[in-house]
Amino acid sequence: MGHILVxxxxxxxxxxxxxxxxxxxxGSPSSGILPVLSNINLEVGDGEMVCILGPSGCxxxxxxxxxxxxxxxxxxSVLIDGQLVVRPSSDNIFVFQSNGLLPWMTxxxxxxxxxxxxxxxxxxxxxxxxxxEIVELEGFEHHYPYQxxxxxxxxxxxxxxxxxxxxxxxxxxxxxxxxxxxxxxxxEEVVNMHIFTGKTTLVVTHDxxxxxxxxxxIVVLGVCPAQVRLNLxxxxxxxxxxxxxxxLNKLRQQIFLMQGVTYAV
Amino acid sequence: MPSDYRRIxxxxxxxxxxxxxxxxxxxxxxxxxxxxxxxxxxxxSAQVFPGPIPVFVSMGELIADGTLLRHTVASLFRIxxxxxxxxxxxxxxxxxxxxxxxxxxxxxxxxxxxxPISPIAWIPLAMLWFGIGDKPAIFxxxxxxxxxxxxxxxxxVSSINPVFFQVAANFNFSRLEIISKIIIPAITPATIxxxxxxLAIAWLVVVxxxxxxxxxxLGYLILDSRNALRMDYVMAGMIVIGVIGLLLDFIxxxxxxxxxxxxxxxxxxx
Ligand SMILES: Nc1ncnc2c1ncn2[C@@H]1O[C@H](COP(=O)(O)OP(=O)(O)OP(=O)(O)O)[C@@H](O)[C@H]1O
Ligand SMILES: [Mg+2]
Numbered sequence: 001m002g003h004i005l006v007x008x009x010x011x012x013x014x015x016x017x018x019x020x021x022x023x024x025x026x027g028s029p030s031s032g033i034l035p036v037l038s039n040i041n042l043e044v045g046d047g048e049m050v051c052i053l054g055p056s057g058c059x060x061x062x063x064x065x066x067x068x069x070x071x072x073x074x075x076x077s078v079l080i081d082g083q084l085v086v087r088p089s090s091d092n093i094f095v096f097q098s099n100g101l102l103p104w105m106t107x108x109x110x111x112x113x114x115x116x117x118x119x120x121x122x123x124x125x126x127x128x129x130x131x132x133e134i135v136e137l138e139g140f141e142h143h144y145p146y147q148x149x150x151x152x153x154x155x156x157x158x159x160x161x162x163x164x165x166x167x168x169x170x171x172x173x174x175x176x177x178x179x180x181x182x183x184x185x186x187x188e189e190v191v192n193m194h195i196f197t198g199k200t201t202l203v204v205t206h207d208x209x210x211x212x213x214x215x216x217x218i219v220v221l222g223v224c225p226a227q228v229r230l231n232l233x234x235x236x237x238x239x240x241x242x243x244x245x246x247x248l249n250k251l252r253q254q255i256f257l258m259q260g261v262t263y264a265v
Numbered sequence: 266m267p268s269d270y271r272r273i274x275x276x277x278x279x280x281x282x283x284x285x286x287x288x289x290x291x292x293x294x295x296x297x298x299x300x301x302x303x304x305x306x307x308x309x310s311a312q313v314f315p316g317p318i319p320v321f322v323s324m325g326e327l328i329a330d331g332t333l334l335r336h337t338v339a340s341l342f343r344i345x346x347x348x349x350x351x352x353x354x355x356x357x358x359x360x361x362x363x364x365x366x367x368x369x370x371x372x373x374x375x376x377x378x379x380x381p382i383s384p385i386a387w388i389p390l391a392m393l394w395f396g397i398g399d400k401p402a403i404f405x406x407x408x409x410x411x412x413x414x415x416x417x418x419x420x421x422v423s424s425i426n427p428v429f430f431q432v433a434a435n436f437n438f439s440r441l442e443i444i445s446k447i448i449i450p451a452i453t454p455a456t457i458x459x460x461x462x463x464l465a466i467a468w469l470v471v472v473x474x475x476x477x478x479x480x481x482x483l484g485y486l487i488l489d490s491r492n493a494l495r496m497d498y499v500m501a502g503m504i505v506i507g508v509i510g511l512l513l514d515f516i517x518x519x520x521x522x523x524x525x526x527x528x529x530x531x532x533x534x535x
Contacts, residue, residue: 068435070431070434087434088431088434088435089435089437090435090436090437093435093436094431094435096428096431096432098428099428100428100429100431100432102429102432102446102447102450103528103529103532104450104451104453104525104528104529105446105450113436113446114436144527144528145528146527146528146531146532164436
């Protein structure tokens with residue numbers, strides 16, 4: 001459960017500014033359209049953790065939103081376990097780039113959203129407590145999101161996503177806005193969680209090291225309109241260390257070069 | 266435990282340590298003394314400008330014979346019914362308009378046009394349609410609260426962070442859950458503020474309405490006392506109106522400090 005097939009997806013947005021400036025008729029016929037994704041093909045195996053890299057504004061979030069069913073592609077289709085994705089579903093949970101916890105609910109209530117359909121109160125409580133324990137938020141169950149630090153909020157959101165036991169987890173820049181150490185810890189946590197649950201996970205990041213350390217597969221998108229520039233399986237053992245894995249280090253240099261950085265430290 | 270702690274911390278942050286009450290006491294005492302001095306030395310007769318002592322004595326008379334209570338209850342009854350009606354109809358309409366932009370664009374011009382028309386201007390029509398009695402007064406209070414409530418609810422619904430609706434879709438929320446778990450809690454803080462403002466307006470309107478359309482209530486008491494040239498009763502009525510207005514505002518303020526709205530105060534503190 002959790003096989004994803006992205007089949008030649010393209011996405012175009014109407015480009016309002018251009019239309020206003022040039023008016024209708026003048027300029028090229030496509031002047032009112034902003035192509036964001038062009039012909040993306042991607043296959044994600046069951047239980048794979050795929051890290052998607054790409055320059056800012058290239059369409060990474062757009063791709064994730066399409067896979068999650070929040071948006072429809074202009075052409076092409078997404079199949080998850082052979083099912084066409086047409087709308088959001090609790091089978092594939094999206095962890096938002098900005099904070100997606102409901103601010104008027106405590107950590108406990110937020111996590112409970114995922115299991116609220118379970119008829120049995122006791123098993124519901126056990127599930128919630130279990131997830132909160134996994135992300136080490138015991139003692140903060142009855143705190144509101146505003147009473148938590150940024151890293152704790154991300155962990156709470158992770159717990160909420162895990163509680164619903166989805167087939168696919170989709171994360172849009174889960175580490176943005178965290179300080180360096182929290183970032184490292186959260187990264188470790190996501191990797192551990194992935195090894196522990198074996199769920200198919202898509203992670204968008206702009207940090208090349210994140211992608212190389214975490215991913216079973218790494219996908220690099222090009223500038224807007226995005227195309228897949230690199231799609232590579234990473235069969236390195238975890239935990240990964242650039243010092244001990246010269247091959248991984250070489251790949252790192254290559255990707256930096258691809259992104260236009262010549263001397264990566 | 267943590268919630269108690271939070272409430273205490275919240276109140277102390279707002280400086281709730283009794284000091285404002287002391288200042289309020291001082292300013293009211295100052296006002297009474299000024300009033301008394303003015304009444305004594307202005308040279309106006311007690312019929313035209315009674316001082317505080319005769320006014321409070323007269324107020325005692327009105328309380329003793331039950332007149333004041335009767336009129337107060339009449340006014341409170343009208344404001345309660347009118348306000349509840351406005352909330353019951355205005356909130357759902359506001360939520361609906363906030364969720365459906367086309368309807369909002371269609372409706373908003375009408376609401377914006379009707380909003381600035383003072384409810385007082387409706388008095389002739391209200392009396393023609395509903396006669397004399399509670400009904401026209403309730404109708405006027407309803408009007409005064411309804412439009413502001415619709416507008417403010419629609420605005421706060423349409424400004425809910427769209428991420429929350431995506432979360433709702435992702436977790437397969439039903440329509441009812443979207444309303445009860447997202448929309449209502451999200452708009453509660455702003456709605457309590459809107460209640461506070463429209464209740465204050467409604468209280469202004471009820472007095473005006475009672476001066477014309479109904480033979481009871483605090484507005485009627487004032488008008489009736491003027492006709493009898495009893496300025497002490499007029500002033501007693503005014504004082505009661507002021508005190509009740511303060512109480513209503515105090516209650517709404519307390520509502521705004523409920524725990525369910527703490528997150529909002531925190532997010533908007535910066
Ligand atoms: N709803 C929308 N309407 C019009 N254009 C949009 C919309 N959403 C995104 N875009 C455009 O699509 C492009 C890609 O946006 P997207 O958010 O997918 O980028 P991203 O790769 O996630 O960037 P970042 O790394 O900065 O988050 C941008 O140029 C953006 O302006
Ligand atoms: Mg993005």
